[in-house]
Amino acid sequence: MSEALVINEIYLSLQGESTFAGLPCIFVRLTACNLRCSYCDTAYAFAEGERKSLWEVQAEVKRLAEPFDGAQRAKAEEGRGDDTAAASGHRLPLVELTGGEPLLQKGCLRLMMALCDEGFTVLLETSGAHDIAAVDPRVRRIMDLKCPSSGEVARNRLENLQHLKQIDEIKFVVGTREDYEWARQVIAGHNLGAICPLLFSWVHPLAPAQQDESLKKVPQGQTPISQRELAEKIIADALPVRFQLQMHKVIWPAEQRGV
Secondary structure, eight states: OOOEEEEEEEEEEEOOSSTTTTSEEEEEEESOOSOOOTTOSOGGGTTOOEEEEHHHHHHHHHHHHHHHHHHHHHHHHTTOOOHHHHHHTSOSSEEEEESSOGGGSTHHHHHHHHHHHTTOOEEEEEOSSSOOTTSOTTSEEEEEOOOGGGTOGGGOOGGGGGGOOTTOEEEEEEOBHHHHHHHHHHHHHHTGGGTSOEEEEEOOOOOGGGOOTTSOOOOTTOOBOOHHHHHHHHHHTTOOOEEEOOHHHHHSOTTOSOO
């Protein structure tokens, strides 16, 4: 593996979102993004990063995973089997590539393939603005469809929908009533509920340290939506979606990195 990636950070925490929420997960955050969503909470990943070989990234992932692997080996030697993996249905910890936008760096495709070959359950968090067809089919793609308040709704690459499988997930980040109505119509218009799990995330207000001048502004005329209103609308409209909180922001300060 001679390719290199520009990496913002690699750390072990709990998966805060998706159908995998709550499970231990190693996050590989790649540098750079070509979108500037109004609610982005990781603007520090736009430019900050260090060049690492794919081998170095793999080595760090394995180092962080070693305590879990050691515990599983110990259980196997005691004849108790792999209880942790059996409970979740996946080898733990999970590994997620996020950003930034991972697909801006083509080396991420090789990295994901190599991590799958190592037996990891690999997740990809992607904006939906880039072609996902070349991603290893073993990877679980968590793809955004950008709602109007993001300021990036025009960047949605709807051609990606044909590549999604049941193991993938579509995420809508909802901050306004207009976002909700847009998402509701897109779900119905493309019958998304029949493709894969659908996630609704509420836009968590940015802490002062997370704000960045380059982020898009919420378009004028939109009406903010509260968490409660969003939850009640989902129930009232019988939407086939999973309402999710960003668990890490409940446990740790919203602006804290490495969690």
